[in-house]
Amino acid sequence: MTVTFSDIAAAHERIKPHIHRTPVMRSHFIDQVVGAEVFFKCENFQKVGAFKARGACNAVFSLDDATAKRGVVTHSSGNHGAALAWAAAKRGIQATVVVPETAPMPKKRAIQGYGATIIYCAPNIAARQAAVDEQIAKHGFEMIHPFDNEMVIAGQGTAAVELLQDVPDLDVVMAPLGGGGLLSGTAIAAKALKPSIKVYGGEPRGADDGARSLASGVRVTEQTPNTICDGLLTTLAARTFGYIQAQVDGIGVASDENVIRAMRLIWEHAKIICEPSCCPPLAAMLEGTVDFRGKKVGIVLTGGNVDLDRLPWVRA
Amino acid sequence: MTVTFSDIAAAHERIKPHIHRTPVMRSHFIDQVVGAEVFFKCENFQKVGAFKARGACNAVFSLDDATAKRGVVTHSSGNHGAALAWAAAKRGIQATVVVPETAPMPKKRAIQGYGATIIYCAPNIAARQAAVDEQIAKHGFEMIHPFDNEMVIAGQGTAAVELLQDVPDLDVVMAPLGGGGLLSGTAIAAKALKPSIKVYGGEPRGADDGARSLASGVRVTEQTPNTICDGLLTTLAARTFGYIQAQVDGIGVASDENVIRAMRLIWEHAKIICEPSCCPPLAAMLEGTVDFRGKKVGIVLTGGNVDLDRLPWVRA
Numbered sequence: 001m002t003v004t005f006s007d008i009a010a011a012h013e014r015i016k017p018h019i020h021r022t023p024v025m026r027s028h029f030i031d032q033v034v035g036a037e038v039f040f041k042c043e044n045f046q047k048v049g050a051f052k053a054r055g056a057c058n059a060v061f062s063l064d065d066a067t068a069k070r071g072v073v074t075h076s077s078g079n080h081g082a083a084l085a086w087a088a089a090k091r092g093i094q095a096t097v098v099v100p101e102t103a104p105m106p107k108k109r110a111i112q113g114y115g116a117t118i119i120y121c122a123p124n125i126a127a128r129q130a131a132v133d134e135q136i137a138k139h140g141f142e143m144i145h146p147f148d149n150e151m152v153i154a155g156q157g158t159a160a161v162e163l164l165q166d167v168p169d170l171d172v173v174m175a176p177l178g179g180g181g182l183l184s185g186t187a188i189a190a191k192a193l194k195p196s197i198k199v200y201g202g203e204p205r206g207a208d209d210g211a212r213s214l215a216s217g218v219r220v221t222e223q224t225p226n227t228i229c230d231g232l233l234t235t236l237a238a239r240t241f242g243y244i245q246a247q248v249d250g251i252g253v254a255s256d257e258n259v260i261r262a263m264r265l266i267w268e269h270a271k272i273i274c275e276p277s278c279c280p281p282l283a284a285m286l287e288g289t290v291d292f293r294g295k296k297v298g299i300v301l302t303g304g305n306v307d308l309d310r311l312p313w314v315r316a
Numbered sequence: 317m318t319v320t321f322s323d324i325a326a327a328h329e330r331i332k333p334h335i336h337r338t339p340v341m342r343s344h345f346i347d348q349v350v351g352a353e354v355f356f357k358c359e360n361f362q363k364v365g366a367f368k369a370r371g372a373c374n375a376v377f378s379l380d381d382a383t384a385k386r387g388v389v390t391h392s393s394g395n396h397g398a399a400l401a402w403a404a405a406k407r408g409i410q411a412t413v414v415v416p417e418t419a420p421m422p423k424k425r426a427i428q429g430y431g432a433t434i435i436y437c438a439p440n441i442a443a444r445q446a447a448v449d450e451q452i453a454k455h456g457f458e459m460i461h462p463f464d465n466e467m468v469i470a471g472q473g474t475a476a477v478e479l480l481q482d483v484p485d486l487d488v489v490m491a492p493l494g495g496g497g498l499l500s501g502t503a504i505a506a507k508a509l510k511p512s513i514k515v516y517g518g519e520p521r522g523a524d525d526g527a528r529s530l531a532s533g534v535r536v537t538e539q540t541p542n543t544i545c546d547g548l549l550t551t552l553a554a555r556t557f558g559y560i561q562a563q564v565d566g567i568g569v570a571s572d573e574n575v576i577r578a579m580r581l582i583w584e585h586a587k588i589i590c591e592p593s594c595c596p597p598l599a600a601m602l603e604g605t606v607d608f609r610g611k612k613v614g615i616v617l618t619g620g621n622v623d624l625d626r627l628p629w630v631r632a
Contacts (some may be wrong), residue, residue: 044587264624271360271620273587304587314630
């Protein structure tokens with residue numbers, strides 16, 4: 001199966017009763033700083049505080065009853081885990097989430113708050129996968145991968161649908177790039193609705209496998225990430241790399257310093273809480289690795305789950 | 317002159333082209349914590365990051381041309397100063413703001429950013445007044461008092477008008493209480509639109525002159541405030557005390573500990589930035605000094621201008 005716009009439209013109908021229609025917000029100050037008109041799609045206000053509710057909800061509510069009844073499992077550095085826990089609770093089924101020990105405390109609390117079981121693992125992809133495989137072998141759970149899953153990708157694309165409904169004359173849409181589920185769904189949705197639109201990812205320099213993959217044409221499958229963006233540590237799947245190669249116009253890369261600067265601009269001037277992993281798109285505009293001056297730019301602010309005791313601009 | 321609902325309606329027409337229609341936001345988590353349905357009127361998203369834009373705008377745009385041309389002056393711990401600077405710039409006239417040396421840095425920067433002149437004074441009411449008097453004597457400026465001014469009170473009341481338009485079935489409206497301009501305007505507007513509604517103030521225990529004045533029937537005119545709520549340090553004016561005695565049903569008082577707890581709840585669960593001075597209403601609900609369980613409660617979130625380097629839950 002290849003995700004098309006009709007899958008995204010179907011996902012939107014499926015998840016609408018459960019998710020928030022999030023607002024689009026602006027800051028004149030930020031517009032002046034970057035020399036563009038920036039429209040923030042505020043998925044930090046989404047259920048579970050992140051766009052991940054969309055994909056997880058679509059995946060869970062697409063399962064047939066027999067599969068759903070066995071329960072679902074995933075691995076996640078945080079927001080997808082909370083989203084799967086929330087979506088499973090909505091459907092009344094069991095969820096198990098494999099979490100790296102290093103995940104931020106509020107994300108762990110959220111997963112447990114929605115009634116899911118947490119299994120801890122070492123913070124690397126091999127350990128995650130092994131723990132998930134063990135759960136599937138033991139309990140017969142259905143794996144809902146955080147991004148390497150067509151129904152998840154279709155669900156994530158619904159944020160761009162709403163953004164373009166609210167701001168049809170956007171020139172550019174940007175989304176952060178981790179595993180590529182959101183950026184894939186965003187590109188499929190945006191290009192279907194408006195073929196002339198440009199779609200860009202935003203990536204921290206310390207986990208820029210996406211930009212390097214796109215530049216070389218060969219998917220980078222291993223990296224040792226070094227960035228504050230704890231939601232963007234993973235590499236692309238073959239599936240998401242395919243969508244991104246086909247439909248994404250480029251990746252803006254930014255230093256963590258500019259990620260923090262972007263985050264602080266959003267907090268101080270848009271007055272909303274967003275997490276570091278939201279900020280590479282605006283950070284890339286600040287850094288000048290993308291040039292959208294004079295354009296209307298939509299940015300998916302992906303989540304607002306921050307540990308308020310460990311803010312990046314406060315020294316410990 | 318006594319402020320009536322028609323003054324507030326006129327103010328709303330006057331300022332509408334200049335201000336934001338701010339959203340009403342909710343958090344299911346916070347609702348569960350306090351056992352009520354809470355509707356936040358998000359004036360942290362207002363121009364200059366605070367409801368003060370409403371009153372200042374109404375006052376500045378009500379001046380006749382000859383008076384306006386001489387320029388305006390005020391004293392302010394921050395947000396009213398920025399609001400007056402902004403409103404004066406909108407009208408193309410000069411503003412001078414007397415600021416206590418202790419005011420938070422972002423508020424000082426905002427005042428200067430809108431092109432006003434800052435005059436520093438010691439952080440007490442006598443010093444403020446002396447500095448203002450000197451400016452008036454020297455330059456003939458028109459004083460726009462932060463709350464002891466009918467046009468300012470009428471402007472502040474417009475937030476409650478919008479809140480009740482969006483959520484007509486509120487049982488209670490709460491607003492923070494400092495000098496009483498917002499609470500006066502809120503009470504006049506809300507009781508006119510819905511006579512059965514209850515209107516409450518929220519005050520930090522370290523600056524609870526309003527609650528003590530209302531309890532004793534005698535206005536407290538001197539206090540040595542000790543609270544994190546830097547926007548709520550002043551005592552009531554005779555004028556605002558009159559409106560509050562006549563129309564306000566009670567004051568919920570809260571400790572700074574609960575103010576910080578309320579602030580953190582709003583940041584973590586509503587995902588929006590609000591300043592400590594916003595938080596006494598929710599803090600009073602947490603502390604139980606008001607009991608609105610089972611009710612629909614509107615709260616004016618008054619502003620979002622916080623020094624992100626000095627958050628109250630982070631040890632220096």
